[in-house]
Amino acid sequence: MFLAGEVEESQDEPYTEENDDLYFDLPPILTVKEAAEFLRVSTHTVYEMCRVYHGKFFPHFKIGNQIKIPRDKFVEWIKNGGINNYKENVASEDSKRHTQKVRESKAENMAKSLSKNENSKKFETKEHEKKLEEKEVLNKKEASKYLGISTAKISQLLKDEKVLYTKRDTRYIIPKIALDTYINSKGQVSWQDQVKKYSEHKCRI
Known part of the structure; x- marks a missing residue:
């Protein structure tokens, strides 16, 4: 089982070698299976990279329910660090979103506290007005x-x-x-x- 953002490690290291000659045999548009074989990872790993954060960190597009990977962007993705860079990007995004949630939670708690204080002040004002009336x-x-x-x-x-x-x-x-x-x-x-x-x-x- 894999957690969100995790990729499967095969016995062989994922392919990241920068050798343009090896890219010539790739078709203009790759399938998930072809991309997985070239990277030496499972198809599950490729699907996961397409899923996490809506595939923000992995080049792909959909035709119906089929995932396709454009060769040029795929090659560029590999040259920019491939799976290792993908992991760093996901970790960074996780950290940003966690920080944002913490900020939103603090802001929400502060708003609740201010609302509580405001209600308390209104109650005290009403009590004071009642005493004045008496x-x-x-x-x-x-x-x-x-x-x-x-x-x-x-x-x-x-x-x-x-x-x-x-x-x-x-x-x-x-x-x-x-x-x-x-x-x-x-x-x-x-x-x-x-x-x-x-x-x-x-x-x-």
Whole structure:
């Protein structure tokens, strides 16, 4: 039994001698049997060389189901190293494809890892948003996330009294109802109206 890319070794060494006189007796188009006899290998070896990597490293073509070997390319193949060179080419191709598979596997694992991290971040974001929904009052950072704007923008809204707030020491305490009122009124609500809305909902800050 032969593995992919292997060729059978006969008792005699495969023919690789560079002697142009010996090529004259070859027909213009060789059969598998004729090529095997000339190389001193089995027909199985020739078929295998035609099969591995779709015959990339052995000159041949097909007519129906029959394999034919053009003499000129066959002679050139022998002069370029024949079976020994064929083995080196197959080994090199095996190595390239293995390296490519390893790279693809690493890329796939990395993509899965990134997707997992992204899903984890989305879950954490949803959990955080859920917690914000449950809170009655928020700080500036939480308020910026609730409105989807920067903390600098929140600071400006507070300064302009567009959003109701109170302060404890240096901390801003912002009722969530005030943010909802700002959203619903599209920012067109007075401080007094915000206080009224806040009082109606009896939110303590």
